[in-house]
Amino acid sequence: MVIWDFILERWSVQTQPEPEIVWAITAAVVLLTAVPSVWRILRQASTIVHEMGHVFAALLSGRRVSGIKLHTDTSGVTVSRGKPKGPGMLFTALAGYPAPGLLGLGMAVLLTTGHAGAALTLYQVVMLLALILSRNAVGIFSCLVSLLATGAVWWINHPEAVVWTVTALAVFYALAGVRGTFDLIRVHIRDKHQARSSDAGQAARAWGRTPVFLWLLFFLLAGFGAAAGTVWLLI
Numbered sequence: 001m002v003i004w005d006f007i008l009e010r011w012s013v014q015t016q017p018e019p020e021i022v023w024a025i026t027a028a029v030v031l032l033t034a035v036p037s038v039w040r041i042l043r044q045a046s047t048i049v050h051e052m053g054h055v056f057a058a059l060l061s062g063r064r065v066s067g068i069k070l071h072t073d074t075s076g077v078t079v080s081r082g083k084p085k086g087p088g089m090l091f092t093a094l095a096g097y098p099a100p101g102l103l104g105l106g107m108a109v110l111l112t113t114g115h116a117g118a119a120l121t122l123y124q125v126v127m128l129l130a131l132i133l134s135r136n137a138v139g140i141f142s143c144l145v146s147l148l149a150t151g152a153v154w155w156i157n158h159p160e161a162v163v164w165t166v167t168a169l170a171v172f173y174a175l176a177g178v179r180g181t182f183d184l185i186r187v188h189i190r191d192k193h194q195a196r197s198s199d200a201g202q203a204a205r206a207w208g209r210t211p212v213f214l215w216l217l218f219f220l221l222a223g224f225g226a227a228a229g230t231v232w233l234l235i
Contacts, residue, residue: 015116015159017167022234025164029171033179043074044142046100046176048130053099054078054092055133061088068130070139079135089206093199097184097219101177101226107170108233111163119166120154167234174230178223185216 032038051068055078058065063082070076078096082088103126110119124147131143153165188195195201200215 015163016112016114017163017234019235021164022167022171022231025168026171026175026231029168029175033172033175039179040074042172043176043180044070045146046173046180047074047076048139048142048146049100049103049126049173050096050180051076051078052126052130052133053095053097053102054080055129056099057095058082058088058092061091063088063092065133067133067135068139069136070134070142071136072138076139085206087207090203093203093206094215094218096199097177097181098222098226099177100173100180101223101230104170104172104174104177104230105226105233107166107173108230111166111170112233116159116163116166117154117157119170120150120162123150123166123169124154170230170234174227178220178227181216181219181223184219188212188216 032042047070051070055065055068058078058080061082063080066079066081068076068078078092080092082092103123107119107122110116110122127143127146127150131140131147134140134143150165150169153161184198184200187198188200195212200212200219203215204210204212
């Protein structure tokens with residue numbers, strides 16, 4: 001009961017971010033993700049959520065999940081078992097790229113409805129599940145860094161620190177979803193062989209050989225929609 005009360009206390013942070021802070025954080029995230037060397041570091045955090053999107057979709061569609069692996073080049077893979085084609089495989093393939101944006105949007109909804117602490121708790125739960133499912137050293141290390149960095153803010157529970165952290169995470173994941181989709185489009189333009197194994201390529205094969213560009217367009221629209229919704233809610 002004491003533990004539950006401790007958690008509920010952290011869910012009750014109701015401070016709202018100032019619009020100026022939201023715009024400053026948004027500008028900072030845009031600049032940071034625009035620098036290739038910085039984006040290569042930050043993208044690992046986005047990849048964790050990307051793979052967890054595959055995990056949740058696979059479980060919801062009845063597939064068996066063995067785990068996830070993250071690599072030093074910021075790519076990742078989710079290992080699941082089930083039919084190689086059909087709606088389950090399609091749902092699993094499509095869930096990765098929209099996942100960061102949807103997480104950002106969900107955190108923004110919680111923040112703007114007076115539940116900043118719950119938003120940070122949600123993020124911690126996703127990272128903890130990713131840690132449990134990680135099957136290599138890179139994945140374990142990446143999840144631990146994310147958990148420890150945000151865990152300190154969650155534990156201290158300073159209202160402004162919680163709100164700023166949640167705002168930064170929401171904006172980052174919302175924009176990371178868009179940036180990741182543009183990276184995918186570049187892969188499809190430059191490397192046809194690698195593109196075959198991408199999420200869009202797998203989706204095209206999973207559902208009657210549909211055109212790949214339809215799924216790329218879906219990722220792009222989902223990413224921009226989540227990003228626009230997140231920023232609109234926060235300001």
